[in-house]
Amino acid sequence: MIPYGRQSVSEKDIQAVVDVLRSDFLTQGPRVPAFERAVAAHVGAKHAVAVNSATSALHLACLVLGLGAGDALWTSPNSFVASSNCGLYCGARVDFVDIDPRTYNMCPRDLRRKLETARSAGRLPKIVVPVHFSGQSCDMDAIGELAREFGFRVIEDASHAIGGSWRGSPVGSCAHSDIAVFSFHPVKIITSGEGGMIVTNDAALASRAIELRSHGVTRDPDRMVRPGGGAWRYEQIGLGFNYRMTEMQAALGLSQLEELVRFVVARHALAARYDVALSGLPLVLPWRHPDSYSALHLYVVQIEDHAPIGRMELFERLREEGIGVNVHYIPIHTQPYYSALGFEVGDFPLAERYYSRAISLPLYADMSEADQDHVISVLIEALRR
Template sequence: MIPYGRQDIQPPDIEAVLEVLHSDFLTQGPMVPRFERAVANKVGAGHALAVNSATSALHIACLALGLGEGDWLWTSPVTFVASANCGRYCGARVDFVDIDPRTYNLCPEVLEKKLSEAEKAGRLPKVLVAVHLCGQPCDMQAIHALGQRYGFRIIEDASHAIGGKYQREYIGSGRYSDITVFSFHPVKIITTAEGGMALTNDETLATRMNLLRSHGVTRDPELMTQEADGPWYYQQVELGFNYRMTELQAALGVTQLERLDDYVATRNRLAERYDALLAELPVITPWQHADSYSGRHLYVIRLDLEAIWTSHCQVFEALRERGIGVNLHYIPVHTQPYYRALGFTPGDFPEAERYYAEAISLPLYPTMTEAQQDEVVKALRQSLEAA
């Protein structure tokens, strides 16, 4: 089986983790701050807070921005459920903005229209989560301009996008958002086994997220609300969580980060090779915006269902039977049972649903060989030709 994604673990990664295992700290040592500084310096952000998952990062980002009961969070329907669930964790209501049919990201034109209608109804969002699907950034300049006009805060869900660029700046620099979130899950661009990170240029937001990721507990006298009893003293100043990253994970992240640019370059080279190999097949290959340099976490094709003799499901199953570990990213969130129970129905976001009816994620990872890629294309061709 050729998987759709695969981590790349090399000797320096193993050595770094072993070094931590032999050290005095498995948690709350020097390695997590080192990883945070390395990522912040890489992307040009002022502050970076490492946590145990991107989901946790989204949660504390929403809380730091003051999202709560009665507020609205908007995001894309084509994403993993965590991009919406983070709003529900805070007690907020969630809505979606349909996608651009070329980029598969949240569409700024649809967003603008929806904001105008929401303003009249008194239902403007407090937070917008802009998801950089597959690694290609959203049109952040346009989204930021709308945020300034309508008063909402912006989180970039860049779980797919570390190492990518928007307008020649690394994603995560925070030029057009309040907080950016990265994921370090094993199939992502770099991995810490599990893990995530929230980045911001706002010191107040960074301080709040730092508290929230560790039980709301502090030893900083400036954050305490009453006098310390002694040098052992700490205070819980708000309700937080145990979302900390371990030293083992951070050590892996430090060495993985050293190969980030190479990983992204390889993913782009393989994606461009797919573009050429698939040019004559009845599929739509990923369109890339001129302002972006995608992290290329995923390579999603869309089937031209009117030009083939078989169904979406049949092509998917045929590829799996031929040893190609394809996947589908993602089932539109509003069609999930939990969100349907909140009032969403099929047909609410037609572009997202058309995408879902045609999309297949082909294997793409930095250690993939051209021979494996040729095998994927061969299997796809055979699957499309099957009656």
């Protein structure tokens, strides 16, 4: 089966992990801070905090920005549930902003309309989480301007987007946000097995995240309530979590980071082949904003209404031919848990319309042209009947 996405792991990556296994540290050693420094340097942020998943990173980002009961978090319905669950973990209300039908990202115009209505009702969000879907940045200039005008904080869910940029600035530079979050899940651009990263330019936010990822515990005498005593002393000064990244994960992530540019370039070459080969079919091909350099985590097509085959039939046909297509994403607000919170089908029609026609085609850095040609040939046969 040709997967829709997969990791690209080299012998160098494997050796990096083996070296850790033969070292004195399996957790809380030198590789984690080295990985943090490398990611921060790569994206142009001042601080980075490694954690065990992007979900943990989103949760900590909300906490360090003070999200709590009585507050609201808004995000995109076109994402995985983690993008909104992080708000619920903090006891906040969650709402969504519909997507731009070309980028599939949060629509800044719809965001402004919703903010103006919320301001009149005295229910502005504390945090907005734009999601850089498929690796393409949201319009962060527009969202940043709205944040300044309406007074909310911004967490970029950049789980798909390390290696991408917006108007020449790397995703993660936090030029228009308080925090950005990356994912290193195996199907993402680079992997650490599981893992995530918080990046920020605010030293206080980074320091707080470091404490919260490790039970709210500090060994810094300047942070202790009752400093002094032996070298073993530590204090829990907040209620934190065990969200730490291991040394093995960090070593793999460090090794993978060296290949990030190559991985993204390879994805662009494959996407360009899809663009040409699929251009005559009844498909809506992914549009790439001229101001954005996408990391191209996903290559999503939409089936046109006049196509001779529907999404379900095409999906099953591709799977039967050994092509592991997928669908990204079921709109979050239509999930049963969110229905119980009061959301209904029809609340965010552009995200729902997109979802009803979307299929994610295989795309990963080491995908062979032969495998890609197989995907293309099956699509041509199915859609030109």
